Amino acid sequence: MSLLEQIDVSRLPRHVAIIMDGNGRWAKEKGKLRVFGHQSGVLSVRDTVEGAVKLGIPFLTLYAFSAENWNRPKLEVYALMELLVSTISKETKTLMENGVKLNAIGNLKSLPPRCIKQLNETIKKTSVNSNCTLTLALSYSSRWEITQAARSLALDVKEGKLEPADIDEDVFESRLSTAGIPDPELMIRTSGEYRISNYLLWQLAYSELYFTPKLWPDFRREDFYEAIFDFQKRERRFGKTSEQLYPNF
Ligand code: FPP
Numbered sequence: 001m002s003l004l005e006q007i008d009v010s011r012l013p014r015h016v017a018i019i020m021d022g023n024g025r026w027a028k029e030k031g032k033l034r035v036f037g038h039q040s041g042v043l044s045v046r047d048t049v050e051g052a053v054k055l056g057i058p059f060l061t062l063y064a065f066s067a068e069n070w071n072r073p074k075l076e077v078y079a080l081m082e083l084l085v086s087t088i089s090k091e092t093k094t095l096m097e098n099g100v101k102l103n104a105i106g107n108l109k110s111l112p113p114r115c116i117k118q119l120n121e122t123i124k125k126t127s128v129n130s131n132c133t134l135t136l137a138l139s140y141s142s143r144w145e146i147t148q149a150a151r152s153l154a155l156d157v158k159e160g161k162l163e164p165a166d167i168d169e170d171v172f173e174s175r176l177s178t179a180g181i182p183d184p185e186l187m188i189r190t191s192g193e194y195r196i197s198n199y200l201l202w203q204l205a206y207s208e209l210y211f212t213p214k215l216w217p218d219f220r221r222e223d224f225y226e227a228i229f230d231f232q233k234r235e236r237r238f239g240k241t242s243e244q245l246y247p248n249f
Contacts, residue, residue: 003225007055011232013185015059016052016224017200017207020044022191022215029215035079040217042087046094051221053098053132055228059181060134063199067107067141081111084138085118092122099131105177106140133181142201149175178203186231188224190216208234 020041027037045062052060065080072080088102095102102122111119119138152175156162162171173179183203189195192213196204210227212219235242 003222003229004055007225007228008232009056012055012057012228013208013231014057014182015061015184015186016057016228017061017063017184017187017204018048019063019187019189019197019199020216020219021189021193023217025191026215026217034076035083037215037217038080038083042083042091044216044219045087046091047221048219048224049100049132049134050094050098051224053100054221055225057228058132059184060132061105061178061181061184061200062134062136063140063197064136065106065138065140066198067110067139067144068198070110070139081115085115088118088122092125095122095126095134096129099129100126101129101133102126103133103135103181104138105135105145106138107144108138110139135178135181137199140199142198145177146202148177173202176202183207186210186227188212188227190214190219206238 023037023041024034025037026040027034030036049060064084069080070077094100102119104119104123108116108119115138119136149172153162153167153172157164178200183205184200184207187196187200187204187207188210190212192211194211208231210230212223212227214223235245
């Protein structure tokens with residue numbers, strides 16, 4: 001039986017978040033420039049997105065560029081921005097064919113204007129799609145996002161639009177850039193690193209974490225299916241005991 005056949009489609013995670021890591025090391029292993037690793041990682045993005053759609057995962061979020069990534073060498077940052085623009089442009093057709101709606105979170109204003117333009121164009125074009133929402137985290141930092149949410153609440157309190165006592169988890173969540181998107185039930189990180197790296201800190205509170213040593217350019221839909229299969233073997237207790245969840249056992 002193939003891995004895909006072993007997955008229980010009635011118990012899929014609604015939202016999977018991925019930290020695509022290891023492009024640089026993959027390129028270095030091959031004696032190539034880091035940029036070659038990022039370029040090769042685009043194939044993994046396409047295959048994973050198509051795999052997620054085939055399986056019926058409604059939300060997929062990819063960490064494509066962190067706020068900290070601005071500190072990389074200028075040439076690499078430039079190449080990554082160019083790659084983002086050209087990939088989003090070229091892949092719009094694939095997104096339409098697969099019914100994927102593009103979305104972006106992060107400090108988008110800090111991106112180069114050509115990147116913002118391409119993003120807006122593809123977001124608009126794919127807004128009619130409903131199979132899967134693909135969110136790209138760009139110039140993203142979770143602490144930045146949480147700080148923004150806190151600031152927007154503080155402003156509303158200052159202007160008398162909101163009572164501090166009315167701020168609960170739902171209100172706070174509504175100010176995050178992921179408002180309206182369910183929390184990821186599964187977070188995958190490639191390249192054998194065991195860190196969250198300032199990614200969706202609020203949203204990952206109850207997520208299952210899956211780490212694979214595969215470097216991102218080697219990651220394919222079969223690896224994605226393997227992560228889903230592993231997720232389905234886990235018991236999600238949300239603070240309860242096993243006996244509370246399964247009283248008949
Ligand atoms: C991390 O690997 C990867 C990135 C910072 C960029 C990810 C971008 C892509 C896969 C290409 C474009 C994607 C989209 C969605 C259009 P790293 O450079 O940190 O690798 P290292 O840890 O081995 O140095």
